[in-house]
Amino acid sequence: MNNEVYYVGMDVHKKRISYCIKRKDGEIIESDSIAATRKDLAKWLITTMDHPWIGAMEATLFSGWIYDYLRPHFEKLKVGHPQMMKAISQGKKKSDKLDAEKIADMIRANLFPECYMMPKHLRELRQVLRYRNLLVRQGVRMHNKMATLLMEVGAEYSKRRLKGKRYFRELLEKLQDVPESVIGMLKMSRAAGELFDAAQKKLIKSLHENPDIRRRVDLLMTIDGVGKVTALTWVLEIGEVGRFSSIKDIVSYCGLCSAQKESAGKSFRQPLSKQRNKHLQTILVEAAKLAPIYNSQLAALREKELKKGNRNRATLAVARKLVAYMHAVDLRQTAFEPRAAVLGQPVGSKE
Numbered sequence: 001m002n003n004e005v006y007y008v009g010m011d012v013h014k015k016r017i018s019y020c021i022k023r024k025d026g027e028i029i030e031s032d033s034i035a036a037t038r039k040d041l042a043k044w045l046i047t048t049m050d051h052p053w054i055g056a057m058e059a060t061l062f063s064g065w066i067y068d069y070l071r072p073h074f075e076k077l078k079v080g081h082p083q084m085m086k087a088i089s090q091g092k093k094k095s096d097k098l099d100a101e102k103i104a105d106m107i108r109a110n111l112f113p114e115c116y117m118m119p120k121h122l123r124e125l126r127q128v129l130r131y132r133n134l135l136v137r138q139g140v141r142m143h144n145k146m147a148t149l150l151m152e153v154g155a156e157y158s159k160r161r162l163k164g165k166r167y168f169r170e171l172l173e174k175l176q177d178v179p180e181s182v183i184g185m186l187k188m189s190r191a192a193g194e195l196f197d198a199a200q201k202k203l204i205k206s207l208h209e210n211p212d213i214r215r216r217v218d219l220l221m222t223i224d225g226v227g228k229v230t231a232l233t234w235v236l237e238i239g240e241v242g243r244f245s246s247i248k249d250i251v252s253y254c255g256l257c258s259a260q261k262e263s264a265g266k267s268f269r270q271p272l273s274k275q276r277n278k279h280l281q282t283i284l285v286e287a288a289k290l291a292p293i294y295n296s297q298l299a300a301l302r303e304k305e306l307k308k309g310n311r312n313r314a315t316l317a318v319a320r321k322l323v324a325y326m327h328a329v330d331l332r333q334t335a336f337e338p339r340a341a342v343l344g345q346p347v348g349s350k351e
Contacts, residue, residue: 005075008055009104011096012036012063018096020104021048031097036062038069045073054078056107058085058099059115068120080106083275084113118239121212126236128203130279135200142193149186153178163193207232215333222335223325225291225298233283234326241330250327255281256320288319297338298322 006029011018017036021029030048034040055070056078057063063079071077080103106112118126143163150157155175161167168190172183208217208228213235220231244250251257255276272281292299298318305314329336 004051006051006053007104007108008053008074009100009102009107010055010057010066011099011103012057012060012066013096014062016096017041017066018100020097020100022101022104022108024108026105026108028101031101033096036066041066041069045070049073054107056080056103056112056114058082058103064123067117078107078112078114079117081113081115116239116243122236122239125207125210125213129207129232129236132200132203132207133279135196135203139193139196139200142189142196146186146189146193149182149189153182204228204232207236216330219329219333219335220326223295223322223329224336224338225287225293225295226322226326227287230283230287230322231326233280234330237277237280238330241327244327247324247327250323251320253277253280254284254319254323256284256316256323284319284322285315288315288322291318291322295338 005024007022007024009020009022013036015036016033018033020031023029034044052075053073054076055074057066058080059082067077067079085103085106103112146162147157147159153175155171155178157171158167162171172186175183208214213232216235217228217231220226220234221228238244238250238253244253248257252273253276255272255274255278258272288298292302298321301321302314302318305317308314325336
């Protein structure tokens with residue numbers, strides 16, 4: 001094998017991978033595309049792997065398995081931040097071939113904006129958690145569909161009690177002048193909702209019992225107001241907590257701060273940034289609304305912020321404090337010890 005290093009840029013899509021191989025001086029060795037399958041990648045590696053390779057690709061929905069497959073064969077393999085790569089490679093002409101060439105140039109010139117690539121076992125668990133979230137959303141849709149069907153026939157009902165088996169059975173017996181088709185759809189919607197609910201509970205249980213993350217999750221749950229879903233989401237969306245250098249970086253990653261723009265010496269604050277982990281943001285905001293019930297410190301913070309007159313800002317303040325608590329616990333790998341407990345004052349409890 002020749003010791004000269006080649007630089008490989010790959011533009012990854014669902015069905016095709018365009019690639020460009022360059023020498024250090026920028027000379028193109030090969031530029032082509034292959035099918036995005038394991039069989040074609042294996043054939044490509046056999047026919048072209050005669051030099052040490054340093055490769056790069058943009059982070060997409062399909063980059064994960066390609067990264068795992070190619071990583072053992074590359075001297076270095078990097079995954080790029082989509083937003084930063086877009087800013088660097090803007091041009092009048094755009095094609096898969098040109099994109100692959102630009103990526104090769106960026107990695108060759110050491111200008112490639114590398115992003116974090118979570119370990120494979122955590123990515124697999126994260127996929128399970130996100131699938132669980134999908135099941136929860138589908139279950140909510142079925143519940144809402146039952147309410148819609150009842151409204152369409154003018155039936156009186158309690159949406160809050162609609163999930164109860166006894167209440168649902170009694171409601172069906174009381175319905176009058178309702179088409180049989182509606183009764184059938186109500187029963188099917190309820191059965192589907194129960195199926196989704198049972199499946200998501202099974203997935204949460206299996207994730208919590210996974211030995212790779214069990215200790216981290218249990219330590220996070222020592223924080224009053226942090227439940228199983230919040231802890232699992234934190235672990236599987238953050239990955240390795242040590243990759244963040246400060247609390248501010250994590251708050252920004254979670255989407256709990258506003259975008260900032262500065263020009264001509266003036267700084268402008270905008271609404272919450274769209275460049276965030278939306279899964280973490282959603283769970284943390286939901287947790288921040290419930291956590292003050294179980295955590296006296298968070299309740300005090302919420303009351304303090306509410307006096308300023310903005311309920312949403314109060315929720316964000318609680319969410320940011322939760323991030324600080326979880327970051328401290330996860331980084332130190334010790335159970336949470338609230339200040340109130342140290343001073344001998346009572347603290348909230350969590351079921």
